[in-house]
């Protein structure tokens with residue numbers, strides 16, 4: 001059944017493919033000028049099946065646009081010291097312009113320590129405190145890939161952010177917080193909600209632009225959305241039947257929103273496209 005008045009679908013998969021095509025051309029031009037081919041090192045620790053799929057997708061995406069990738073896989077028993085040593089080696093490797101350590105890491109490894117070990121000039125995730133600080137003061141070096149991808153989607157949709165009311169649900173370091181900074185820099189008035197927010201719907205219902213990144217399947221329903229809002233669903237949850245769903249209940253949201261991202265095929269592919277863009281940016285900055 002289709003909704004009586006369905007929202008416009010924001011096709012992240014198609015936009016990501018367009019961006020990858022442009023990147024492929026830019027990288028080809030760069031290499032033809034005799035410049036070094038951009039290189040991305042991806043480190044995967046442990047055998048989480050979802051992480052393994054994401055890492056495979058990232059490596060394939062690199063190949064498609066002409067970024068050289070260096071894949072380092074370790075068992076879940078890898079020591080923190082050994083991981084830090086691997087990062088030090090990649091920091092010193094001139095063929096590597098980007099370093100990505102796939103999260104989450106096994107419990108015995110402190111992710112913050114790992115993030116801080118990465119050379120900030122190779123931190124294409126934008127998670128290092130130096131890069132978080134640069135973003136916060138409006139002088140970004142690497143913009144975290146997921147919020148960067150969301151901004152590209154809003155730009156492509158010609159969503160007017162100046163003066164708009166935006167609400168970000170989820171206050172994580174990797175999505176919610178940088179998302180808030182980017183929306184604010186674009187002139188939106190931003191509310192950031194978390195799992196303790198009282199009367200969540202009060203906040204979400206005022207938002208012209210609603211970004212949801214909570215990791216809780218289908219938690220935002222149509223009755224919590226302002227009619228005509230643009231809804232961006234960052235969640236990727238695997239249900240018991242193996243299917244994927246977002247943090248937004250698409251079926252009910254679709255009848256209220258003016259535009260909405262699907263899951264899959266929305267924010268996920270954009271995240272990978274922006275990772276590739278950050279790698280090219282890093283290679284250029286290193287040269």
Ligand SMILES: Nc1nc(=O)c2c([nH]1)NC[C@@H]1CN(c3ccc(C(=O)N[C@@H](CCC(=O)O)C(=O)O)cc3)C=[N+]21
Nearest residue numbers: 054100101102103104125145264265266268269271272
């Ligand atoms: N250091 C680090 N950087 C990350 O950027 C990072 C990470 N760790 N850990 C995990 C999350 C998650 N993430 C995704 C990227 C693409 C899709 C993606 O392409 N999703 C497809 C479907 C994928 C599927 O079928 O499972 C889609 O939404 O259409 C999903 C999730 C990056 N992450």
Ligand SMILES: [Mg+2]
Nearest residue numbers: 024025026028
């Ligand atoms: Mg070509």
